Amino acid sequence: MTKSRLQPETQPETQPQTSPQVIAVASGKGGVGKTFFSLQLASHATKLGKRVLLMDADLGLANADVMLGISAPESIHQVLQGQSRLKDIIVDSGHGFDVLPGGSGLHELTALATAQQQLLLDEMSAISSDYDVVIIDTAAGISDNVLYFVSASESTLIVLTPDPTSLTDAYALIKVLSQQRDTDHFMVIINQADEREAQLVFRRLLSVADRYLNVHLELMGHLQRDPSVRNSIRSQSPFSEQFPTSLATALDAVLHNPRDTSRSSGLRFFWQHSLRNALNGEQADPATEMPHNMGGIR
Ligand SMILES: Nc1ncnc2c1ncn2[C@@H]1O[C@H](COP(=O)(O)OP(=O)(O)OP(=O)(O)O)[C@@H](O)[C@H]1O
Numbered sequence: 001m002t003k004s005r006l007q008p009e010t011q012p013e014t015q016p017q018t019s020p021q022v023i024a025v026a027s028g029k030g031g032v033g034k035t036f037f038s039l040q041l042a043s044h045a046t047k048l049g050k051r052v053l054l055m056d057a058d059l060g061l062a063n064a065d066v067m068l069g070i071s072a073p074e075s076i077h078q079v080l081q082g083q084s085r086l087k088d089i090i091v092d093s094g095h096g097f098d099v100l101p102g103g104s105g106l107h108e109l110t111a112l113a114t115a116q117q118q119l120l121l122d123e124m125s126a127i128s129s130d131y132d133v134v135i136i137d138t139a140a141g142i143s144d145n146v147l148y149f150v151s152a153s154e155s156t157l158i159v160l161t162p163d164p165t166s167l168t169d170a171y172a173l174i175k176v177l178s179q180q181r182d183t184d185h186f187m188v189i190i191n192q193a194d195e196r197e198a199q200l201v202f203r204r205l206l207s208v209a210d211r212y213l214n215v216h217l218e219l220m221g222h223l224q225r226d227p228s229v230r231n232s233i234r235s236q237s238p239f240s241e242q243f244p245t246s247l248a249t250a251l252d253a254v255l256h257n258p259r260d261t262s263r264s265s266g267l268r269f270f271w272q273h274s275l276r277n278a279l280n281g282e283q284a285d286p287a288t289e290m291p292h293n294m295g296g297i298r
């Protein structure tokens with residue numbers, strides 16, 4: 001198997017930019033590799049000379065803090081309580097990028113008072129010029145919080161595996177986002193698949209999406225099942241020189257995907273959009289019914 005090191009670039013690529021590139025990493029089904037890819041994206045962008053913030057928007061236990069082996073004593077909860085400034089809860093990953101711990105405070109996004117809304121907007125505004133790239137690692141599924149974060153981001157990366165339920169759950173997420181949240185462009189990575197299998201899975205997703213939805217799906221790459229991934233996560237050292245070459249190819253494709261200027265006004269847009277949805281009290285319809293031909297791919 002071909003292995004490669006994710007080499008740092010000699011020339012930083014950072015361009016003067018008015019707003020950070022905000023990428024949400026999402027999936028329908030859990031455990032498909034969102035947090036792993038979020039961490040790799042953060043690390044890869046850092047090596048390209050970008051100033052990177054990884055936002056942990058997963059309320060579960062197996063999150064970025066755990067994979068990095070860092071402790072985050074405070075979260076957005078403290079900010080909403082007026083006890084901390086956002087810039088003070090950001091922690092150093094130890095790998096050149098910053099981490100914003102979501103924690104239980106994210107539940108409060110659905111019930112923010114106007115004063116809290118303004119507070120968060122001001123806080124996010126204050127830090128947005130510190131970053132070129134913001135990566136949001138979301139929870140699995142179609143919860144309101146996931147929909148807020150994804151729909152308000154500039155771009156969305158969907159991670160799925162060849163597992164048939166991963167395919168149908170990814171389709172359900174794409175369907176809800178396109179029909180209810182005005183999101184029509186999705187980058188896709190197929191995890192735990194070789195190239196042939198990844199093409200097969202993507203074609204299956206594409207054929208159903210093309211028939212039933214008005215969306216644009218783009219395959220950014222794949223990553224085969226590899227023991228170095230599991231071992232790196234187990235040992236809380238998530239960055240390895242042993243990862244397959246296809247990982248670096250996929251990460252490059254995501255980070256160099258052309259920016260969507262209609263959605264790229266950065267974190268301020270991100271939060272305003274999230275908060276507007278929250279304040280409007282929008283209820284997500286899971287919309288999980290599947291087309292009849294959405295079977296397994298094997
Ligand atoms: N390419 C791979 N090869 C081998 N194991 C992998 C690969 N990708 C992911 N894994 C395994 O899958 C596990 C789940 O990955 P990860 O935590 O990134 O998924 P997730 O989508 O963030 O899960 P959750 O929905 O619970 O947040 C990892 O601990 C790792 O062991």
Ligand SMILES: [Mg+2]
Nearest residue numbers: 034035058062
């Ligand atoms: Mg995760």
